[in-house]
Amino acid sequence: MLPRMKSIPFAPLILGLAGLIPFVWGAATYLAEPLAQWGVRALGPRFVGPYIQLFYGTVILSFMSGVLWGFATKAQGARAATAYTLSVIPALWAFFMSGGGPTAAATNLIFGFLGLLILDFAFSIWGLTPRWWMSLRILLTSIVVACLAVGVFL
Template sequence: MGRLSAVPLSAIVLGIAGLIPFVGFAALAVSGSDGGLGTIGLSPRTILSAYGAVIASFLGGIRWGAAAARNSGNGDYFIAIVPSLVAWAAMAAPAPWDLRTLGILVLAWGLIDQDLPRRGLAPVWLGRLRLVLSGVAGAALLVAA
């Protein structure tokens, strides 16, 4: 019954904290303000793109870790590298395709990973939490694009 338990508080808190850069930098990008980042040669879009790529790689790591923990097979390892590769390519894409690609990737990966709880590779709460977090993060990337 442990697999059906409530979402750990730390997962909720850290998940929400991880959304702050998405929402904050997307808001700055949409507003046209650079939030003072221009003084160091950066823009909210650049930081948002880099953060989105890092998080996309992290999402692939979830599948890799789940596969390793349950020895689920080669397919999961191959699928796990897709977010990193797509995110890397997205960072080389011109605006607005960089953020569009990352936004679609993050949204899609929230859905793709729903098979992990169904297959017993992750707790049910993780699938639900991932839908919410991926929804907000993906939307922020698409809005900023």
């Protein structure tokens, strides 16, 4: 049975949305050359276009492994072993699949974030997450995937 979706508390919502800034900024600088040029001058080339998205996406997938690990601490027995095992997958995915050029890396990160959403759902079904967790994760994942898709499809 699905847990009831609750409204997302203010702090996780604001912090989650703030965490989207590098993805949105990367997409914006990919789409607007003058913005990309300003970004290179003001921030450096690592902080525009696919470069910021790919580096930050790898960091966030690894961070989310830690979040899932924290949720796994609420599980018992075989479910705990399963949850701990599943929790390391996003970090391993980021480590092994973030190479191969910007298009391949962004594509793999898209699949990594979609896979993470499936893991979030499993942890939610198992009652390991807050009730509002899936509402937040669907919102954030949708925006992340859309931003990464800019570099893959445009």
